[in-house]
Amino acid sequence: MDKFSKRKYIIIGFFLAIGAIFGIRLFYLQVINKTYKQFATNNVLRRVVTYPARGLMYDRNMTLLVYNKAAYDLQAIPREIKPFDTLALCNIVQIDRAELREALRKAKAYSRFKPSPIVRQIPPEVYAPLQEKLYKFPGFYVQARTVRDYPQKIAAQVLGYVGEVTQSNIDKDSYYKSGDYIGVSGLEKAYEKDLRGIKGINYYMVDVHNRIKGKYNNSQIDTAAVLGRNIITTLDAKLQAYAELLMQNKKGAVVAIEPQTGEVLTMVSVPTYDPNMLVGRRGKEFAALMADTLKPLYNRAITAAYPPGSTFKPINALIALQEGTINEYTSFSCSGTASTPIRCTHYHETPVSLRTGIRESCNPYFWNTFRSIIQKYPKAEQGFEVWRHHVMSFGLGQKISPEFTSGESAGNVPETSYFNRFFGKGRWNALTVRSLAIGQGELLVTPFQLANYVSAIANRGYYIEPHLVRAVQNDSMQFVEKHYQKKYTSIKSEYYNAIIDGMQAVVEETGNRATAFLDSITICGKTGTVQNPHGADHSVFIAFAPKYNPKIAIAVYIENGVWGARYAAPIASLLIEKYLTDSISPRRQPLEQRMIDANLLNPLQPK
Template structure:
C-alpha cells in the first residue's frame, strides 16, 4: 500500500471519532432536552412526601373518665431491595409468629408493590410484641418498624356508641380526596359521625432521600410543608358507670337499655345486648374478630338501641291516655268497665282480672286493655271519618318523636314505624278498615315498631310534661358545647297540655308504688314507670319498662327492653329500678334483686368468646 493511501486512513479514523461524538450529542439531546420522563423519574427517586399523621381526638365520658385513647402500635415494614438472598426465613417466621406460606405471600406482595420503596409487611404489633421483635430485628436487613397509633378502650364499654375505625376502602378514596390509601376512617358509632372533628388535619413534609431512603433534608427549604393538627377531643353525655352497669345487667340477655337526662336530651346510657368488647376491633386480630362477631347468631354488632323495631306494648298506654285527655274524649274520672277483656260484637281482646270499672289512674296502674281499647276507639271515632281521626291520633304519636328518627348524632338510626292511612288502605283497601280493625294500636301492639331510643324519648317527654330535646351523645367538641354547634338539637313540643301530663305522671307513680311495676320501687326515690308485656309470635313475650325519676324533678328517664323476658315486671322493671338507684344514689342497696338480674340468663346457648 502506498504512503498516501495510508495517510488517508488517518482521516478515516478521525472521521470515526467525530461520528461517535455526533451520535453521543444526538442521544444526549434526546435524553436531556426532548424527553421529560427522566425528570419525573428523578423526582420519584429522590423526593418523598411524608405524611404527618395527627393524633385522633380522645373521648371522655360526662364525668371526665377516659373512654378512648391512642396507643402506639408498630407496623413491620419491608424494603425488598435490602433483604438478602440468604435470609433466615425460618427463624424470622418464628420471631413474627407467622407461617412460612404467609411469609412468602407477603414478600411477593411487597416486591410486586415496589422493590425500592418500603411497604407494610405485617401491621399493628402491640408494644409487647414490638419489644420482643425489635431485639432480634437487626439480624434481618430490609425489615424495620414504623409506629402508628391504634385506638384503645380502657373501660371496654359502650362498643356500639364508640364504633370503630378501619382502613379506608377505594370507594371512600374516590369520593373524598382527603383520604389516601392506608388512612383510617371511622366506620361506625361516634368515630363515624364525628370523623371530621376527631381526625384532625394531616400534615405533609416533602423531603429529599438518598438511595437507602434516608432523609437528606427538606425539599425547597420546606415551602411545601404543613404541620399536622391534632383532632378535637370529645366529651360524651354517656355516664360510663351507668353504661357499664346497664351492660352488666343485660349480660346473657338480648335487648336494650337507653337512659336520657330529660331536661337536656343527653343520653346517659345506650346499651345494646349482647355487646362486645370494643378492643376486639383493634389491631392485628381485628378482621378475625370482626368475622366472628359478624357470624354470631346473636348479632352482637347489631345496635338494637337504634336499629331494632319493637312494639312498645303497654308502655304505650300512657301516650293514648295523654291523647285522649288532650282530645277531650276522656277526663281523669271517665270510667270504662272491663270484664276480663274488651268486647265489641264478635271481637274480643283479653285482659287480666282486676276490679271494674276503671278510671284513668287505675287503668295505667293495672294496665287495663279494655280501658285503652275504648279510649283509642273514641279518639278515632269522634271525628266523622275514621281517616281524619286516625291521622289526628297519628300526629300526636309522631310529636313524641316516635316512628321517625330522633336525629341522634350516631349513624344508622332507623325510623321505627307508625302506620299511615296509605298503609291501611293498601292493607285492607280504602274504607275497609275502622277503629276496631286497628284497635291493637291501643295497647301498643299491631304494626307499631319503636326503637328503644324512641321509647326512652317517650319516657323523657312524659317526665318533661310535654317536650323533649333532641337526644344526643356528644356533650362537647373540643371546648365547645355541642348545642352551640349542632342546630339539630332543639326543643320538640307535643302540643298536649302539661296538666294532662300531671294526671299520667301520678298514675305512673302508682304503677311503681302499688301497680304492675312495684319491682322498680326504691324507698327514697319517687319513681314513675309503666310496664309492658309485648306479645311475641316467635317465642316468649318481651319484657319492657319505661320510667323516670324523681317524679317532680326528673333527672333520668329510661326504657328497658328485654327480649323473651315474659312479663314487664319480671326483668325490665327491676332493672330500671336498679339503674335509677345506681344513677341517683351512686350505689345499689337492693342486692337480692341485683343478683337475680345479673345472674338471669335468657339465652340458652352459651355465649361465644
C-alpha cells in the same frame, strides 16, 4: 471562487433550517405544552403523610373511655432485603411462614423500592424483642403508629370501632387515601371529622429510585398534622358498666336519658363485646363477632325496632286528653277476659278510670280511648292522621339522633297510605287498626326512641334531642359545649299530670312493688309485655324518676323476657337506684343478684 461556491448558501440554509425546526420544537415543548411540567412534578414529588393521634373520648365525669396506644407496623423494602432467617422473624412477630411469604410477595408486586407493610399493628410487647433483633433483617423497618385502647371495656357499640378505609370511603371523600383509618361505626364514625384530626403532608423530592433527595419547594406547601379533637360524651361510665353487668347473658337494650338535657347516660346493647377485641391485628376475633348469630356488633338500642306494646298506652291517653275525647275523669267499662274487641289480661274493678287504666294496663280502656280519637272526625282517615301527627311529635317513627347519620332505625308509625293500600281507601276504621291502641300491630320503636319518649313525659311535654356527645374541642383545644334542639310534643303540658299519676301507680300499687325501692324517690313507670310470634314474649319497661324534677328517664327492652315486670322493671329500678343514690340498698341486693345471674340466652334454663 469556483463555480460551486454559491452552494455554501444552500448548506448554511440547511443548517439554519434544522436550527429553526429545533427552535419551533423547543418552543412547543417548553412554552406551549404544559403537560411536561406536570409529568416532571409527578416524577420527583413524593407525599409523606404524618398521621395525627386520634381524639380521645371521655365520659360525663371525665373518665377516659378511649385513648391511643402505640403499635408498630413492620415494613419491608423488597430491594433491600437480603436472605434472612424467616423462621426467626416469624417467631418474633408471631405469624406463620405462609403469611410472611404472601406478604413479601405482595410487597414485591407493589414496588421494589417503596416500603410495604408486612405485619400490621404489632403490640409493644412484641415490638420490644423485634427491635432488638431487627438488625438481623436488612430491608425491614418499623413504622410507629397508634391504635385505640379502651380502659373501661364498656359501651362497645356506642363508641364504635376504627378500621381501614374502603374504596367507597375514598371515592366519597378525597381526604382518605388507601391504608388510612376511619371510624366504621358508633361515635367513631359519627364524630370522624373531629376525632381524626388532619393529616400532615410533607412533600419530598425523590430520584428515579424513589430515594428522598430533599424537601420540595422549601417546605412551602407542606402542612403540619393537626391533632384529633377530644370529645366529652354524655355517658356515665359507672352506670354504663352497671347496666352491662345487669344485662349480661340477655338479649336486648337499655337506654337512659337525662330528661332536662337530652344527654344519654347509658346506652347498652347486649350481647356486647370487649371493644379491645377489634383493635390491632384484626382477624379471628372480628370474624367471630361478624359470624355470631346473636349479632354483638349490632347496636340494638338504635337499630332494633320493636313493637312498644303497653308502654305505648300513655301516648294514646295523652292524645285523647289533648283532643278532648276523654278527660281525667272519663271511665270505661271492662268485661275482663270477655271484653271485645280486645280482651283484658288483668283483673280489676270496672268501670275503670284513666289512672286505673294505666295502672292496670287495661286493654279495653285504651281501645275505647283510641276509638274516641279516631271517631272524633267524620272519616277514620282524618282521625288517624291527627293521631299519627301527635304520635310523631314524641319522636317516634323518625330518626331522632342529631349525631348518627347511619345505623339508626326510624322505627315505624304506619301511614294512612299504608292502610289504604292494605285495606282499600275508606274500607278501614278504628276497629280495623285496633292493635295500635295497645302498641302492637305495625308500630315499631327503637329502645332509643322509647327512652326519648319517656323523657318527653318526664319533662311534661318536650324533649331535647337525645345525644351522646356533650362537648368537642375546638381548634385551640378548648372544650365547647354542643347545643341541641328542644322539641315540644303536640300535647299541652297540663294533660301530663294525670298520666304521670297513673305511671306512679304502676310502680307503687301493683305487683311491681319490687321496683319501688325507696320511699323518698318516686318512680313513675309503665310495663309492657310484647307479643312475640317467634317465641317467648318480650319484656319492656319504661320509667323516670323522681316524679318531680326528674333526673333519669329509662327504657329497658329484653327480648324473650316474658313479662315487663319480670326482668325489665327490676333492671330499670336497679339502674335508677344506682344512678340516684350511687348504691343498692341491702334489701334489694338479692334482686340485683337474681338479675345478674339470669341467663336468657341459655335455652335450657327455665324462664
